[in-house]
Amino acid sequence: MKIKNLRKGPLLFLGISLVLFSGLFAFTLRNDRLFTLAKNIDIFATLVRELDSYYVEEIDADKLVTVGINAMLEELDPYTEYIPEEESEGFRTLTTGEYAGVGALIGNRGEGNMIIMPYTGFPAQEAGLRIADFLLTVDTVNVAKKSTAEVSELLKGPANTNVNVSVLRDKDTLRFELTRKKIVISNVPYYGKLDETTGYIKLAEFTSNASLEVRRALEDLKSQGIEKLVLDLRNNGGGLLNEAVEIVNLFVPKGKEVVKTLGKLDNVNYTYKTTKTPVDKNIPLVVLINEGSASASEIVAGALQDYDRAVLIGRKSFGKGLVQTTLPLTYNAQVKVTTAKYYIPSGRCIQAIDYAQSRENGEITVVPDSLRKEFLTANGRVVLDGAGIEPDAKVEPRQYAPISYTLVAGNHIFDFATQYYYKHEQIGDPRTFSITDEDYNEFVAFLEGKEYDYTTYVEKSLEDLEKYAEKEEYYSEIEEQIEAIKARVNHNKEQDLITHQNEVRRILSGEIASRYYFQEGMIASGLDYDEDIEEALKYLNDADLRQSVLTASKK
Structure with missing residues (x-):
């Protein structure tokens, strides 16, 4: 017995020594x-x-x-940000969607600041301010040469205080007295029915109450008899993580893991699960995503994909698998710092950019396909980590004609829509509204004398060909052929207005609809021409096709 104790003694002493040494080493490092x-x-x-x-x-x-x-x-990542005291209010608006003001988006169209979009139900819209009203004064301040940020600050202020604005509308100067109020930007700018049995919800942000707004929209649509649903997360850059969890909970049972956060400190490690009874755990569901869907949008789409609860349609999402926490600093400053990575139910993290490696290499480093790991959905489908959420059915983005881009960028579409609004009292339902042949001819006449030159795709290709031919000293050999092709494809703007008139008419109709129905009208106007929604309806109307996606092995 004593021999055993004697043999254990040195071992015990060695063990204690190692613990003390490691503690001392850690203390020294600290x-x-x-x-x-x-x-x-x-x-x-x-x-x-x-x-x-x-x-x-x-x-x-x-x-x-x-x-x-x-x-x-x-040097760290784009999401770790310093927020000085003077910017705290703007940051709070971004995260909560709340501020006190008049409720209008303003912007500069080259000739000064104007109302770009008044929000329905708030002071600017209720007082009669309209899209394209040029702002002249805010109270006693001439804002003609002020920056958009400066004008925005003048319009904001404590709730229930008054602000006087004067605007130029067409050729008239109008004055309005507005009472500021608490503005809560809607996370769901539009919802409605695509057909008699299919609902549609556009979720634009994940600020406070996003899940409540989606719940109310879903319940309202169900009361109208919908049996299928499209949830649109395209170009939704994310927001509050807890709102994403609550939205997933609308469609999956209580007690399901939605997302797990893992970081350096224990207090940021947490598993978020659904805690409520879902609104509808069986309704056929399609989620629309694209390259602008990030963060909280990817949590919702990824969790619903991992549980095989929805078919995802569109294009690969952004790939932001990082979680930020806002920490207070001295003198009322703050820092938003990346504290964790998140992992969706299958166990995958969808972060696309390796910022640590990027710092070492001096250039953006993405996870190579060869290092992406495989994970399984609830039904055993293979999904990958490391590069965003990939849709179950991919839809290529619409390619607009160069003339369309130019007409929008040159504000010609915007200006004609404003002129149309002054001449027409109403337009009817934005879903069915379309400009007439007479309206389009008037638009063509409106363009006469206006600058809207552009380069077609073919012309750009010819320019590239010339450049490379000259660089590689082949130009003299093919110059004659290039000039002949140029002569054939030299674009005619008037002809392009005929060739691409269906596309231009759709864009015009949407812009005009916004003058009467604001943001809701613009969204509603484009639903029937949306390729992603067309694909969504194909899957929602074919149960066998939908199930083949949700149960088949995905390579």
């Missing part, structure tokens, strides 16, 4: 890190102080330090 941190902070503070004292001109210390902080954070 102290080294703290010293390095303190040293560099002291150097930074000393540098700013000496610059303030000795630099040949006066420096703006606030601006200089902010630039330094932002440059430092840019």
Whole structure:
């Protein structure tokens, strides 16, 4: 017995020594890190102080330090941001969707700031402000040459306070007295029926109450008799994680894991599960995604895909699998810092860019296809990590004709829609509205004398051919052929207005619909010409096709 104790003694002593050594080593490393941190902070503070004292001109210390902080954070990832005190209100608006003001999106169209979109049910719209009203004054301030940000700040203010604005509409100067109120930007700018049995919900953001708005829309559509649903997450850049969890819960049972966050600290590691009874766990569901769907949108789409609860249609999503936490700093500043990665139910993380590797390489580094790992959905379908959410059915993006881009970018569509609105009191249902042949001819006449030149795809290809031919010294040999092709394809703007008139008419009709029905009208106007929705209806109307996607092995 004593022999055994004697043999254990050295081992026990060795074990204790190793524990003490590892603890001391960790303590030393910790102290080294703290010293390095303190040293560099002291150097930074000393540098700013000496610059303030000795630099040949006066420096703006606030601006200089902010630039330094932002440059430092840019070394990490695009989502870690410094928020000084003066920007805190704007940040709160982004995360909550709330602010106090008049409820209108403003922008500069080259000739000054104007109302781009008044939000339905808020002071600007209720007082009679309309799209394309040019802002002249806000209270006593002439805003003709102010920046959009400056005008926006003047329009905002405490709720229940008044603000006077004057605008130029067509040729008339109009004045309005508005009472500011708390503005809550809707996460669901539109919902309705695509046909008698199919509902559609457009979810634009994930700010506070997003899940409540989707729930109300879904319940309303169900009361109208829908039996199938399209949830549109295209170009939704994300937002609050808990709202994403609640939206998934509308369609999957209570107690299901939606997303797991894992980071360096224990307090950011958490598994989010559904906690409520779903509104409808069986309704046939299609989710629309594209390259603009990110973060919370990807959690919703990915979780519904992992549970084989929805068919995903569109294009591969953005690939943001990082979670940010907002931390308070001194003097009412804040920092939004990436604290974790998230993992959806199959176990995959869909983060597409490796920022640590990117810092080392000096260029954006994505996860190569060869390193993407396979995971399984509930039904055993193969899905991959590391590059966003891939749709179950891909739809190529619509390619607009160059003339369409030019007419939109040159504000010709916008200006004609405004002119149309002044001449026509109403247009009827935006879903069925379309301009007439007479209207289109009037638009063509409206364009006379206006600049809207552009380069067609073929002309651009010819320009590239010329450039490379000259570079490789082949140009003299093919110059004659190139000139002959140029003569054949030299575009005719008037002819393009005929060739692409269906496309231009659809864009015009949507812009005109927005003058009467605002954001809701613009969305509704485009539903019947949407290739993604057309594909969604194909799957919703064919149960066998839908099930073949949700149960088949996906390679």
